[in-house]
Amino acid sequence: MAGYAVEIDDVTVRFRSKKRDVTALADVTMHVEPGEFVSIVGPSGCGKSTLLKLSSGLLPASKGDVRLFGEPVNGPRKDIGYVFQKAALLEWRSARKNILLQAEMRKMPAKEAAARADELIEMTGLTGFEDALPHELSGGMQQRVALCRALLHRPPVLLMDEPFGALDALTREQMNVELRRIWQETGTTVLLVTHSIAEAVYLSDQVVMISARPGTVAGVVDVNLPVERDYGPTMAEPEFAKATRHIRDHLGAATAAE
C-alpha cells in the first residue's frame, strides 16, 4: 500500500475570501515514487506553491485526498523538509544557528545535529560564513542556508519552492549540480517547483506541467536522461532538447488557450 511517497488524488483547493473565490487547484492527481525527483512547472499563480503546501499539510484540500507514504495528510507533517520561495531565515541567528533551528525544534541530539550541520555547510559551500547573520549573506547564500536547514534531519521528502529563483544564472547552475548530487547521495524524494524549464529537465525524473486558473495537470514528461548527469554534456543531449521543447510547447499552448 505504501507504494508512493507523495500521493495526491483528485484534489481541489479553493481559497474563499470576502472579495472573491479563487480555485487554485482543480482535480489534480499526482503520484511520486519514493526517491524520485519530480519538478513542477507552470505559469505564475497557477497553484504550484499551493501544491507544495498541500503535500506538507500546511493547507487542507477542499476536496480529494493527500497521502504521504500511504498515510493521509491532515495537519502539518514533520517528516518533510521545506524550502520556501523566500529564504525565511531568522534575522537574529547566524547561518549556522538558523540551520540548527531544525534540530532545536525537533530536539535532536546536539552532537549529531552539529556534525550534520557542518557536513551540510561544507556541501553547500557556506564554509567561512557560519557566523554571518542573514543580512550579511547574499540572496543565494541565504537560500543555501534554507536548503541546509531543510536537509538537516534527513527528511524522506524534500519540498522546494523556487529555491533558486533569486540567483544569477551561473550560481544557479552550480546549485543545480549540487542539488542533483545531494539528491543522489541522500535518496530523498524531491518535489521542486521552478520557473526554469532547463532546471526542471536537468534535475528531474519527471516534470509535471500545471496550467493556469484553475490549476490542473496539463501533462507529465518523463525525462529519459542517464542518472549521471554532467551539466554541459547533459545540456547537449538530444533528449534534453526534446524534453525542454515539449514542455515549452505544452506550456505555451496552455497559456495561449487561456
Added chain:
Amino acid sequence: MVTHTQSARAGQRERAGEASGVAERSGPGLGQRLGGFLERSWRPFALLAALFVAWWGVTAAELVEPYLVPSPGNTFDAIAVRPEYFWEHTWTTTYETVLGFVIAIAVGVIAAVAMVQSSTLEKTLYPLLLFAQVIPKIAIAPLFVVWLGFGLGPKILVAVLMAFFPVVISMVTGLKSVDPEMLQLSSTMGAKSGQTFWKIRFPASLPHLFSGLKVAATMAVTGAVVGEFVGADAGLGFVILQANGNLDTPVLFAGLLIMSLLGVLLFVIVEWLEQLLLPWHASRRDEGASTTL
C-alpha cells in the same frame, strides 16, 4: 517585503566580506561604538548648546525680567545652594518613574502576549485599554490620591497608566508581524507552540517592543510628575509646585531642567539596551557603518 533591497545589499557585503575575511564579524569595539555614538549625536548636542547660549544671551541682555526667566547662572545656583534638597526629590521622582516603567513593561508584555494568543481576549481588552489611554490622567490622578493616599502609590500608578499603552500596542504589533511562512516552517519542524513562541515570535517582536519602550520611557516621567502635582510632599513635581507658589523661578527652572534630563536619560538607557540586546537589528538599521570598516 524587504527581501529585494536586502539581498542586493547583502550581495555587496559578500564581496567586501570575502576580501577581508568575514571572521572579524564580531562588530565594533566599545571605543569605536562610543565614537560612533558621538559622531551620530553631536548635532542634537550642538542644538542644545545653541539653545543654552540663547537662553544665556536673552537673560544677560536683560530682554526679560529675571523673575520671569532666570539666567542659567541663577538656575544652577539654585541647585548648588541646596544640592541634597534637589538630590532627594530627584531620587523620589526617579524611583517612581523607574518602578512605574518596569511595572508597565511587565504588565504590558503579558497583556500583549495574552491578547495575541486569544482573539476573544483581544476584542475584550482593546476597548478597555483604549479607554484607559484616552482618559486624561491629570483628571483621574486625584481619585488615585483619595484611594491610595499621599505616598508613592498614586504616582507609580499614573506612571504605569501612561507608559502601559505604547508597550502593549508595540508588543502586539511585534508579535503579529512575524512572517507567516516562518510560522509554517516551524510547524513542519514539529515545533510546540511554546517553542515557536520563544524561538521565533518573541525575538521577532523585540524591535517593535523597543520602539514602544522609548515612547513609554518618556511617558513614565510625565506620569510620575503628574501624580506628584496632584498631591505629594516629595518629588520634582512637588518642587515645581512649591517654587511656583513662592514665585521662585530659578528653582522652578532647575526642577524643569532635571525633569527633562531624567526623561532623556531614561530614553538613552532604553536605546542603549536595544543596541546591546538586538545587535542584529541595530546593525541592519544603520548598515553602511560596517561596509566602510
